[in-house]
Amino acid sequence: MDIGSISTKGVVLDQAQQVIAEEYIWTEGNPIAAVKSLLGSLKESLGKLNEDVEVCAVGTTGSARKLAGVMLGADAVKNEITAHGVGTLSRYPDARTIFEIGGQDAKLILINNGVIVDYAMNTLCAAGTGAFLSSQAKRLGIAVEEMGDMALRSLAPAKIAARCTVFAESDMVHKAQSGYRKEDLVAGLCTAVVTNYLNNLGKGKVIQPPVVFQGGVSKNPAVARAFEKETGFPVIVDENSHLMGAIGAAILAQRAAAGKVFDFRAAERTFSTRAYECGGCANQCEVVCFYQDGVLLDTWGNRCPNYDRKKAALVS
Amino acid sequence: MKMKIGIPKAFLYYRYGELWQTFFQEIGCEIVTSQDTNRAMLLEGAKDSIDESCLPAKIYLGHVRSLIGRCDHIFVPRFENFGKNDVMCDRFMGLYDIVRNVYPEASLIGFDLAATEHKSQWQAYLGLGKTLGKGAVDILLALRRARLVQEAADQKRQEQQTGLFQENGIKILLAAQPYLIHDPYIGQPLAAMIREQGAIPLYSDHCCRRQCRQRALEICGNLYWIMNKESVGAIAMHRHQVDGIILLAAYPCGSDALVNELVLRKVKDVPVIQIILDEQQSQAGLATRLESFIDILKERRRATA
Numbered sequence: 001m002d003i004g005s006i007s008t009k010g011v012v013l014d015q016a017q018q019v020i021a022e023e024y025i026w027t028e029g030n031p032i033a034a035v036k037s038l039l040g041s042l043k044e045s046l047g048k049l050n051e052d053v054e055v056c057a058v059g060t061t062g063s064a065r066k067l068a069g070v071m072l073g074a075d076a077v078k079n080e081i082t083a084h085g086v087g088t089l090s091r092y093p094d095a096r097t098i099f100e101i102g103g104q105d106a107k108l109i110l111i112n113n114g115v116i117v118d119y120a121m122n123t124l125c126a127a128g129t130g131a132f133l134s135s136q137a138k139r140l141g142i143a144v145e146e147m148g149d150m151a152l153r154s155l156a157p158a159k160i161a162a163r164c165t166v167f168a169e170s171d172m173v174h175k176a177q178s179g180y181r182k183e184d185l186v187a188g189l190c191t192a193v194v195t196n197y198l199n200n201l202g203k204g205k206v207i208q209p210p211v212v213f214q215g216g217v218s219k220n221p222a223v224a225r226a227f228e229k230e231t232g233f234p235v236i237v238d239e240n241s242h243l244m245g246a247i248g249a250a251i252l253a254q255r256a257a258a259g260k261v262f263d264f265r266a267a268e269r270t271f272s273t274r275a276y277e278c279g280g281c282a283n284q285c286e287v288v289c290f291y292q293d294g295v296l297l298d299t300w301g302n303r304c305p306n307y308d309r310k311k312a313a314l315v316s
Numbered sequence: 317m318k319m320k321i322g323i324p325k326a327f328l329y330y331r332y333g334e335l336w337q338t339f340f341q342e343i344g345c346e347i348v349t350s351q352d353t354n355r356a357m358l359l360e361g362a363k364d365s366i367d368e369s370c371l372p373a374k375i376y377l378g379h380v381r382s383l384i385g386r387c388d389h390i391f392v393p394r395f396e397n398f399g400k401n402d403v404m405c406d407r408f409m410g411l412y413d414i415v416r417n418v419y420p421e422a423s424l425i426g427f428d429l430a431a432t433e434h435k436s437q438w439q440a441y442l443g444l445g446k447t448l449g450k451g452a453v454d455i456l457l458a459l460r461r462a463r464l465v466q467e468a469a470d471q472k473r474q475e476q477q478t479g480l481f482q483e484n485g486i487k488i489l490l491a492a493q494p495y496l497i498h499d500p501y502i503g504q505p506l507a508a509m510i511r512e513q514g515a516i517p518l519y520s521d522h523c524c525r526r527q528c529r530q531r532a533l534e535i536c537g538n539l540y541w542i543m544n545k546e547s548v549g550a551i552a553m554h555r556h557q558v559d560g561i562i563l564l565a566a567y568p569c570g571s572d573a574l575v576n577e578l579v580l581r582k583v584k585d586v587p588v589i590q591i592i593l594d595e596q597q598s599q600a601g602l603a604t605r606l607e608s609f610i611d612i613l614k615e616r617r618r619a620t621a
Contacts, residue, residue, distance in 0.1 A: 079603075079607040080604060080608070081611070082608055116426065117612065119608060119609075281354065
């Protein structure tokens, strides 16, 4: 399972690492609900298969990997870079470069002889990621899914600065007011994402083919085409390009399997979280408490173990 | 009664801590240091700073603030340069005036260190001692003793680190300003995370500073910020003894922004990442970047083994 800021992805792999069930839903700021709903749909798809399926290991990745990992008693809880690398290498063992653009993160992964040797990730801000595209889509009154095809219809893409969302927005408004058509603006945005990505993450890095492009934004064909134009290499977009993180997490779980069968009833339990500011010392950590059926399972965010346990044990 | 001198435990405390403490004690003062940096101090410091100020400068103000009312004078020195091409960041030049204007109620003592204007270390400490009413001989003896204590402490840290370079585990050089690396609230949690993941953090400032300044020339011939020279020199010295390098920077540090970019472009034979720390830095983002980096270093080892 890959629980990202914007979308939550889940796959079930068989022993040969082929996808036998998959699901992709919006996280909508509620990872617990997303994981539950995803488990439900995966169980349903498995039920439609002709044979009985036992899930013998669970892996989580993405920004809510820890939360979901605790919820599901995961065998592997791994960062996105490693999960994406492992997932892609299982499909494209010769891949040398992975472009990954998700909701709030953008990553560049460089591979040599099947080993991840270097990576770059956006630093403090989310300019040029999926969040940037979806906020601009909203502004233009179109669905983010339509952006790619619309952009491909443009004959004269507008030049838009994408270094910063705030500048891009004013740039775009200015272009719109001066008479550019919507498809030209969208095409400009898609190109801007690519130039921004290559300027930020790609600087000083040698990009070698085969290049694989994945993450939610890879579903946008105009961005994929802009990458091909800018790098001069063909860019592979797998039909499961949005699921590579989840596939990687599943493979990592397979390697780490503890040998217990996963119970889908995990989804039926009540999970809740509560955040509070610990007043134990001057660090005032924001402690997140995670409960299963009202019982404290885990906490995070605390810099030391001396958080207020009495306060943490209370679910309100 | 002994005079109480407050020393903010931030910025150059992590370079001259032993020297300052010994010096003041030797001339007969009592020392009050601020506590280890914590979130409350950072927030207080940030509130008293202009928002464009850098993270460690905000932390510094938090430390100064916490000392007000707990001592007779707070020690805020001004460092300008150690020679023509060995300058300090402007922040250290303006620090005394910034503190004086932000906290007019605090009594400050300090000195000006600017070798190009004939304000050497001896002269700086001589002036400082005189404002506290001490005689020249006492001051110079105290400074000599203080320097020996600092040198011995630096030497000990270098030796300990030399031992770590011989270890077998994954070794990561943290190349950064000492006040970032050793700050208990911003740099040390990162070092702890590195250790938790089974790797060994090594520090650029626990290397011989004189040698570092020399070796920095191998990477760049015309750096003039002395502390950046030292962290770059540590990279030149140890790049082949470590598995990876983390460049730590605080937002929005000008010299680090420039010099780290230079290192990223010039150092190609060892994995390097840059981590930028800010007030809002969430531990989750930091953990993802660090965990991925260490995964890569482990994989590289496995592949070459």
